[in-house]
Amino acid sequence: MCNQITLNINHSEQYSIHTGYDLRAELFDYLGAQFTTRKSILIVDENVNKLHANYFVDAVNKHFDQVITYVVPEGEHSKSLEHFEKILDLVLESGVDRKTPVLAVGGGVVGDLAGFVAASCLRGLPLIHIPTTLLAMVDSSIGGKTGINHTVGKNLIGAFYQPKAVFADLKFLETLSEQQWIIGLSEVIKYAMIRDASLFDLLDETSFKVSATDYKGWEQIIHRSAHIKVDVVAEDVKEAGIREFLNFGHTFAHVIERVGNYKQYSHGEAVFMGMWAAVYVSQKLGHPINHSNLSTFRPLYTSKLQVSNTPSELTALMLHDKKVSDGVVKLVLVSELEKPFTKLFKDTKLIDEAWAYTLEEFN
Ligand SMILES: NC(=O)c1ccc[n+]([C@@H]2O[C@H](COP(=O)([O-])OP(=O)(O)OC[C@H]3O[C@@H](n4cnc5c(N)ncnc54)[C@H](O)[C@@H]3O)[C@@H](O)[C@H]2O)c1
Structure with missing residues (x-):
């Protein structure tokens, strides 16, 4: 059946x-x-x-x-x-x-x-x-x-x-x-x-x-x-609207995969780390969300995120993502569980902070 x-x-x-x-x-x-x-x-x-x-x-x-x-x-x-x-x-x-x-x-x-x-x-x-x-x-x-x-x-x-x-x-x-x-x-x-x-x-x-x-x-x-x-x-068959919520964690993940030469971190590990960073940004914007749900799975993701790039260099790499336009980073965030939204960042200081936080967590 x-x-x-x-x-x-x-x-x-x-x-x-x-x-x-x-x-x-x-x-x-x-x-x-x-x-x-x-x-x-x-x-x-x-x-x-x-x-x-x-x-x-x-x-x-x-x-x-x-x-x-x-x-x-x-x-x-x-x-x-x-x-x-x-x-x-x-x-x-x-x-x-x-x-x-x-x-x-x-x-x-x-x-x-x-x-x-x-x-x-x-x-x-x-x-x-x-x-x-x-x-x-x-x-x-x-x-x-x-x-x-x-x-x-x-x-x-x-x-x-x-x-x-x-x-x-x-x-x-x-x-x-x-x-x-x-x-x-x-x-x-x-x-x-x-x-x-x-x-x-x-x-x-x-x-x-x-x-x-x-x-x-x-x-x-x-x-x-x-x-x-x-x-x-x-x-959203042709990916013009809400399908972009499926990119939650992925804008960070693409950079992680890239700095690992697509070998060091699997796509799944990079997505998990990316979600970790996205939750940080969401929380810092004042939304009632935290890492507790992700933490349950944290022990399964054992790779260390050890890169030679600084947080702001990692943010700069996000500008090369094919889903980025006009030098503005667009992130999928969550205001609470099950509530995704997108936000454009001209000022990327908070994204640098999210990288620093994620690098420390996965060290
Ligand atoms: N089209 C889309 O919407 C979409 C979405 C996400 C990812 N992708 C693409 O998917 C690809 C990654 O897919 P994947 O993670 O399935 O990798 P994969 O197809 O490379 O499979 C991973 C490994 O698992 C092995 N394998 C497959 N089935 C198995 C089984 N039942 N038992 C034992 N081994 C098995 C394969 O031989 C391979 O070594 C990437 O190319 C990515 O770009 C496409």
């Missing part, structure tokens, strides 16, 4: 998000109901392919005569023009048509890459996301952002392209590393801070374990988190 949410993109476009443990039968039925084509394209993460090989035999190979498979080497470097081109070569040379579905199986890397292939190939192939990391289940598989990296920067080539369905199967999470959990956890904490504080209670009661007998807590957390992303995206 699974939970299902429908995301309405506009009057004519909608898709369903299925969450549950072992969705092979649901996926098989869905494919049978939606696709009469004999071919499909499976774009799968290398590690997932090794760890969950039988999954596709049961759910995908059973339905299609030909499964054109491309295994994506694990890691961010695979979100490249090189892999994009190789996949297009394979797909086009295999003779697909506009009805051939693309199944994107993996974390955010495969989701973004395969999503962009689906968006571009023959001007759009049906896309089904099968996210296998916590981050991909609660965040990257929902919302329609697809793309690859360029040597100039991350995610610079891409398109908004919505999938036909998302199958978030918790069975995949059994093999996820603790580091990967923590990356996804930061996004769940973010949703709790900006939209649904009851997620903190659920997180409190749930361990990191997912198994056939112990997955209900995470099923609820993932379902609710996906719902939040769905609600926000449905209100």
Whole structure:
């Protein structure tokens, strides 16, 4: 059995998000109901392919005569023009048509890459996301952002392209590393801070374990988190308004990732530290918010934030963020739990202070 949410993109476009443990039968039925084509394209993460090989035999190979498979080497470097081109070569040379579905199986890397292939190939192939990391289940598989990296920067080539369905199967999470959990956890904490504080209670009661007998807590957390992303995206599909609240903690995080050369701190660690800094700014502006909810998770984030930059240098780096305009830093803050707002800072003294405070906390 699974939970299902429908995301309405506009009057004519909608898709369903299925969450549950072992969705092979649901996926098989869905494919049978939606696709009469004999071919499909499976774009799968290398590690997932090794760890969950039988999954596709049961759910995908059973339905299609030909499964054109491309295994994506694990890691961010695979979100490249090189892999994009190789996949297009394979797909086009295999003779697909506009009805051939693309199944994107993996974390955010495969989701973004395969999503962009689906968006571009023959001007759009049906896309089904099968996210296998916590981050991909609660965040990257929902919302329609697809793309690859360029040597100039991350995610610079891409398109908004919505999938036909998302199958978030918790069975995949059994093999996820603790580091990967923590990356996804930061996004769940973010949703709790900006939209649904009851997620903190659920997180409190749930361990990191997912198994056939112990997955209900995470099923609820993932379902609710996906719902939040769905609600926000449905209100703001092209990211012109409230979707920017999803950047809570991220303007600080982008700088942390950058000064760590995108190696020293994972995205999740950087987002957690970024939320810490954003709460500081919110509190100093006089809002009734403090670090108590974040503190519960603080022991999980063990990296030390040791950088050679001064707080004001870190603030200056924020001005390079692609979401910054006219030299004014815009931050997403919270006036209280579940109440996000944005504020522009011409005077950045308070942001310098937030950096100093965060550097000390994570030292
Ligand atoms: N499109 C969006 O809206 C959006 C949002 C957030 C992030 N992203 C993108 O997502 C990417 C990061 O995604 P990610 O954190 O999922 O990383 P990822 O896709 O690189 O996966 C992380 C690691 O986990 C492994 N893995 C995946 N599933 C596994 C499983 N079930 N068991 C064991 N190992 C597994 C992968 O092989 C990889 O080594 C970034 O490129 C980021 O830009 C996109």
